[in-house]
Structure formats: structure tokens, C-alpha cells
Amino acid sequence: MPAPRWSQKITNALIPAAVLALWEVLGSAGFLPRYLSTPTAILTALWELAVTGELFAALAESLYRVAAGFVLGAASGILVGLAAGMMPRVRHFFDPLVSFLYSVPKIAFLPVFLLLFGLGHASKIAIIAFSGFFPVFIASRHAVLSVNRLLIWAAQNMGAPRSTIFFRVLIPAAAPQLFAGIRIGLAHAFVVLFAAELIGSKAGLGTIISYGEEWVRFDLMFAGIVCFAVLGFAADRILLAIRSRVLKGQIIGTEEQVAR
Amino acid sequence: MIAQARNLIGRWYSIPLLLVMWQAAVASGLVQSRLLPGVGAVWDVLVNETANGALLYHAGVTVSRALTGFSLAAIIGIPFAAAMARSILVRNLFEPIFFVGYPVPKIALFPVFTYIFGIGTPSKIAFTFLECLYPIVVTCYFGFSGVPTRLVWSAQNCGASRSTILRRVIMPAALPSIFSGLRIALPVAIIVVVLTEMIGDSIGLGYYITIWSTRFSFANVYAAIIVIGLCGLALDQAMLLLRHRLVYWEREEIG
Numbered sequence: 001m002p003a004p005r006w007s008q009k010i011t012n013a014l015i016p017a018a019v020l021a022l023w024e025v026l027g028s029a030g031f032l033p034r035y036l037s038t039p040t041a042i043l044t045a046l047w048e049l050a051v052t053g054e055l056f057a058a059l060a061e062s063l064y065r066v067a068a069g070f071v072l073g074a075a076s077g078i079l080v081g082l083a084a085g086m087m088p089r090v091r092h093f094f095d096p097l098v099s100f101l102y103s104v105p106k107i108a109f110l111p112v113f114l115l116l117f118g119l120g121h122a123s124k125i126a127i128i129a130f131s132g133f134f135p136v137f138i139a140s141r142h143a144v145l146s147v148n149r150l151l152i153w154a155a156q157n158m159g160a161p162r163s164t165i166f167f168r169v170l171i172p173a174a175a176p177q178l179f180a181g182i183r184i185g186l187a188h189a190f191v192v193l194f195a196a197e198l199i200g201s202k203a204g205l206g207t208i209i210s211y212g213e214e215w216v217r218f219d220l221m222f223a224g225i226v227c228f229a230v231l232g233f234a235a236d237r238i239l240l241a242i243r244s245r246v247l248k249g250q251i252i253g254t255e256e257q258v259a260r
Numbered sequence: 261m262i263a264q265a266r267n268l269i270g271r272w273y274s275i276p277l278l279l280v281m282w283q284a285a286v287a288s289g290l291v292q293s294r295l296l297p298g299v300g301a302v303w304d305v306l307v308n309e310t311a312n313g314a315l316l317y318h319a320g321v322t323v324s325r326a327l328t329g330f331s332l333a334a335i336i337g338i339p340f341a342a343a344m345a346r347s348i349l350v351r352n353l354f355e356p357i358f359f360v361g362y363p364v365p366k367i368a369l370f371p372v373f374t375y376i377f378g379i380g381t382p383s384k385i386a387f388t389f390l391e392c393l394y395p396i397v398v399t400c401y402f403g404f405s406g407v408p409t410r411l412v413w414s415a416q417n418c419g420a421s422r423s424t425i426l427r428r429v430i431m432p433a434a435l436p437s438i439f440s441g442l443r444i445a446l447p448v449a450i451i452v453v454v455l456t457e458m459i460g461d462s463i464g465l466g467y468y469i470t471i472w473s474t475r476f477s478f479a480n481v482y483a484a485i486i487v488i489g490l491c492g493l494a495l496d497q498a499m500l501l502l503r504h505r506l507v508y509w510e511r512e513e514i515g
Contacts, residue, residue, distance in 0.1 A: 101489065
């Protein structure tokens, strides 16, 4: 689509810009309820938080939790999922458990985790890891099972040892689906992070949001919300960038490359 | 017969095994039984609370909220995705909202929703609607835009009207992806409702979990978790059944 790019970009930006402008105008004219604040007030609040350094402390706290929990959950999900895909015994052990637990919101276990691990970092990291595990596990399991058997047979036929088959055939063939699972796991991680910070403790970006609510500083509340949204969005984009680097050979010539 | 039974045991042994390990751990005093009540205690609570209707009531609240938000998202999202796939103007207007907004954790907006819609059912439904809308629109959009153009052309060639093409060509071709979008969104609906009920409400299974965990009665918490799991499982199976009936030309295994 090399057609008029800039006119397309203008149409793309039309609705967000209109919403922001309307919000600003109506908000500063006092037509909107106070809890909606205004975009400029939110920016000022962000600046205020950044100057005092509160923002970065909160960001670091939240980021540490989500990163640690996500890495733990995704790593264990990949390991167990790959094992389940390759070994029927492992698969038969985990399948019933996962198919039941998958539909349970993992945040329902938060009270248990809070008692087990306390109010600090550990309980958040554990619950984030726990909820990130499931989508990654399911994707890895399916990925291994859907690898074309011919590829593995061909490698075996040429006398490749098991480790070579694993690292050079199985993993590359499963990688696209692995990334799909990891991406869902990342999204879950942020949802759980938010809920855990709001329900379980007052630290990180959750503090800024609930502080804003309690002290009727809605600009602060929105500043926290904006930070949270940007954090989640940036994490997803970083993951996609890693993905397109790792899968460089596999997306050439597909629609995805054309779209980018 | 015996082989079948062996197969069944081989596939499902892990749940009873885990229950036995759980019971053994509790009975031996290895873990505090306050945190992890025995299997029997959870079962008693499950039976009692179902018999007196408490769990059924809260489950009814949660499921009806989830289904309302989900159905609204489906009713609005599917035609919207079709419009985005068919019209360049609509696509250019809304593409950034859905594709840039997709990875943004929308849960952060929930406090704002409670201010706008109040703390009860409307804010839960509105938020569920928002969370379900994204997967439905994005998946259905790919489904609608992936309809092979030659199918549309040949229908036009045979003199089919626009509405016939929509009804008999585009809809059936996009139906599998519509269902995969719906199947992604359905568990999201339940998760979101329970989550928001945990953050603040006075009815629903999420509330039930919070209130009983503050009373340190974890048997009730586990019973509620089991009920949520069963609801999710039942809804997913119902969705699969619906897909099995409607998409009869491309059936997937149920189970």
C-alpha cells in the first residue's frame, strides 16, 4: 500500500486526537466530572512525579516484580511445555491439571499467595509467575506437537543426535508458537501485576493510582494509569522486536514482513 | 474395555494423585492446615455452600455479568470488524485504536470505570465489554479480511446481491475465525469479572474469595476457585458445542 501515506496517517490519528482535544476543552471548561481530569493536568502530574523521583521509584518496583515474575513463569512454562510436548507421560500428568486451572483466574489465588509469601515482592512475583505459566505452557505443548514429523524423521535419518534434533529442528520449528504463548503470558503478567498491587499491597505504580484516588488527586491517578499502560505497551513492543530478530528467517516473505 | 480403562486412568490420574498428595500433606501436618485445609474440608464447604445456595448465587452473579459483557462485545465487535475489513476509511480511522491499543493493559483503566459507572454491576459489565472487544475485533478483523477474494468474485459473477454475498459467502468464510476470537474472549470475560469483583464489590465469586480469605477460611476460597473453574470449563464446552453445530464443515474435536 504505497498510496498516499500521509493522508492515511492523518486518518489514523483523527480519532485519538479528537478525543484528546475534546477531553481537554470540555475538561478545562468544567463540563466533565472532576474525576476525568484533563490531559494537560495529567502531563503536569507526570512531570511533578518525575521531578520528585517518586515516579522512577514506583516504576522500578513494578518493573522488578513483573520482570522477575514473568521470566520465572515463562521459563518454567517453556520447559514444562516442551517436556509435555515431547513426552506423553509428562503430558498426561499436566493436561488435566492445566485444562482445569486454565479457566480459573489465577488472581483468585492471590489471598493464598499473600499468606504464603507475605506482602512484599515475593507474593507478587509468585502470582505473576503462576499466571504467566499457563499460556506459555499450552503454547509450547501445542508447538511441539504440531511440529512437522517429517522434519524430525529427516534429521533422524541423517543421523543427527537427539540434542541436535532438539536445538536445531524442534526449537526453531516451534519458535513462532512459543512466542505467541509468551506474548499472551506477558499480557497476563501485567493484568495480574495491576490487580496484585491494587489488592495486595501498596507499592509500585499501584500506589500512585490508589494514592490519587484516596487524596482526590485524579491527575495523579491518571498519571499512574498512563505509566502503567505505557509500560505494558513498551514491554509488548520489546517482545515483538526480539521475536522478529529471532525469527528473522521465518517471517521473510510472509504477510507480517509486508505489514511492517 | 480394559485398555479403555487403562487409557482413562493414564490420562486423568494426575488430579486424584494430587488430591491424595494434598490430603497426605495436610494429614501429616507438613503444612499448616489453616492455609491448606484438607480435601474433605473443602468438599464439605463446597457441598454445604452449594446446598444453601450461597455459591450458586455468587456464581450466577459472576457468570451473568461475564456473559452480558461478552455478548455485548460480540454483538458490537463482529459487525465492527466486518466494517473495518471492508471499508478503507473505517479501517484507517480505527486501526490504531485497536492494534496499538491491543497490548495496552486496559485493566489500569478500571478505577476510572468505577467512577463513571459506579462500583456495582454496570462498571463490571462495561469493563468486561472493553476487555472482550479487543480480542474479538482483532481476530474477526483478520478473519473477515482473509476471505479469499476469488470467492467474492465468483459469487458476484453468478449475480449474487451484496447482502447474499455477505450472508452466504463472507460470513461462512469468516465464521471459524469469529469463533476463535470468541473463544479467546470468553475466559477473558470470566477472569476480568472475578478480578474486578475482588478489587471492589459486595456480590459475585470474586467478592466471595476476598471476604472469606479475610476471615481466614481458606476452605471457602478453594471451593470458590473450584466453582470458577467449573464455570469456565462449562462455558468453554458450550462454546465448542456451538462452534461444532454452526461450523459443521470444519469441525474440531470436542474435549
